[in-house]
Amino acid sequence: MKKNQDKAGVKEIARRAKVSIATVDRVIHNRSGVSAKTKEKINAIIREMNYQPNVLAQRLALASRGLIRLAVLLPVISEETEFWQAPLDGVNKAEGEIRQYGIHIERFFFDQNDQQSFARQVKRIEQYKPEGLMFSPTFADDSIQLIRFCEQEEIPYVLINSDIPGFDRQCYIGPELFHSGYLAAQLIHYCIADDQKVLLVNIAQEIDSNHAILRKEEGFRQYYKDYIPKGAILPFNTTQTDYASVAQKLEKLMRQETGIGAIFVTNSRVSLVASWLEKQGMKDILLIGYDFLKDNVDWLKKGMIDFLICEKPQEQGYRGVMTLFQNLVYSATIEKEYLMPIDIITKENYLFYRN
Amino acid sequence: MKKNQDKAGVKEIARRAKVSIATVDRVIHNRSGVSAKTKEKINAIIREMNYQPNVLAQRLALASRGLIRLAVLLPVISEETEFWQAPLDGVNKAEGEIRQYGIHIERFFFDQNDQQSFARQVKRIEQYKPEGLMFSPTFADDSIQLIRFCEQEEIPYVLINSDIPGFDRQCYIGPELFHSGYLAAQLIHYCIADDQKVLLVNIAQEIDSNHAILRKEEGFRQYYKDYIPKGAILPFNTTQTDYASVAQKLEKLMRQETGIGAIFVTNSRVSLVASWLEKQGMKDILLIGYDFLKDNVDWLKKGMIDFLICEKPQEQGYRGVMTLFQNLVYSATIEKEYLMPIDIITKENYLFYRN
């Protein structure tokens, strides 16, 4: 039986400093109630030994402290919002890993098409008074109210998927939306001739207040300014998100326009466009959209969608929870921003993609 | 002080079964020395409680068992083989996480251009007799000898970065090389006209025995067969890997050829080609190559390299070590293959890439 490394724990520090381990613990955690002299002596020994606490033992001991209650607020998952399954999967995965450290996660859901439902959940969370909160700030006003509540109660909160500028959140975890749109334009630039037009498609119930869509569009247009100033961008907005409406509008537009080489859909609704294009037999138009959803991947396989841009939604949920955990349990310092990679998925690499 | 969950550990099982926790432990780990009757009783309780062991406590207790010695065999890192820094970083990261569980990692390095040095390290590893081994099988014959040794001594081994078919390794962790080449061809297909030629560039000291390069080339050519059967692929092989030689050969070839729309370099040496292209002012040729190395990323920024294909080398090293750890410490069952995502990096998303 060899020892792990020749003696390097609180016990050894205590022995060398000729104090008890309780005192060592106080110094390690910078707690009050230790004379300056012993404190200095112990710190010197810690430095000398290059002491690293055993995280295992720390956590195990902490397990006796009782529950920490975390709250998570996300859009409810429906057929239309399948995207949100992934962040929720991430939350579940995180919960599996930290449950044994006494973390409980309470989930709150709202309807993305119903601002009232968001407001109701905000109320419920305020009553629940969690010790940490992660949410996706879909509706700005109510989100700000929730943020105010957190700041007043000193509850750390983490934003995922899209950010709200101007508040001191623990951390934002999600994509850099501007670059994401910028990248889409770059891909299109590679694939179509400069004299071909591009259709910029927004399909969402609320476009003007949808920060994510607007930012991506900005990035997209900026790329055009930077590299293809003469390129033509045709806008296409619809707040009716069902297939029939989208198809009808597309039909009308496409009758009037010629020379469209590519279509960029600013969110995961790209499958609607793919479906329409297939019915028209328009296989040659380059189609780019968002998110690794089953429908979208199917269109990718068929060659109707050319590129999907993805930002690891599962990891966003996972990392959001883990960040709160790190912060609450270990008082770890947290980066203010964790920007997700912007992944490019095609027919030939989707098989190996991991959310 | 709330309890984590109302009682759910070995102690509780022991109480209900009216035995000692030692006996419970024996049943949990399926060790001998328990009467069939008590065993059944305990198992019933475990099922009923849906008992999940506290991994923390398990590990902490294991820490007293003594060291487990792992060996890792990788190419030495030089300017020319900067790529291997990333897997080594992954190994270091893994070590940081599992050191406290009594895992020691011994690193062995060989020169990628010197088969003898590989053979020497194999000898050293055989003497070291690790309890687990991770390596990259650069030289086939010596690798097979090492594998034989592992199988004889029943040492679990994990291969990373490239595979050797026909052996029962614990796990292969790395890219699916064929698809990686296939993807490169797809990108080129999007970006150049069908009547433009593509240059397929292999730069390596040993090409014919380099499994990775050959497989990627196969995939690349297969895509052409499938989608662009009339497309022209010009081969370009050089076993001299310095800039001067590569430049000279390129010069000669490019004088004779016209209509080259794209160049595909099958490994990380793509920066040599980028450098040459820049000197010629040939900005319009599409250039695709491998790996997120500093040089390569610099050329990406400058717009000389258009796409880099990357397969998370750091994660390969990390996951390789963690796999051995899982297997040795928890007897976890391991997937035989963990294929890395094939990431596409461009000038517009490299900022957010994580190895």
Added chain:
DNA sequence: CTGAAAGCGCTTACAG
């Protein structure tokens, strides 16, 4: 075949 006890490295009431 079974159990009592010590130990993994830390944290935390409690007593002084």
Added chain:
DNA sequence: CTGAAAGCGCTTACAG
């Protein structure tokens, strides 16, 4: 300001 002791949930050598 300081220390002795119990406890986190498991594993293991040892004794019977």
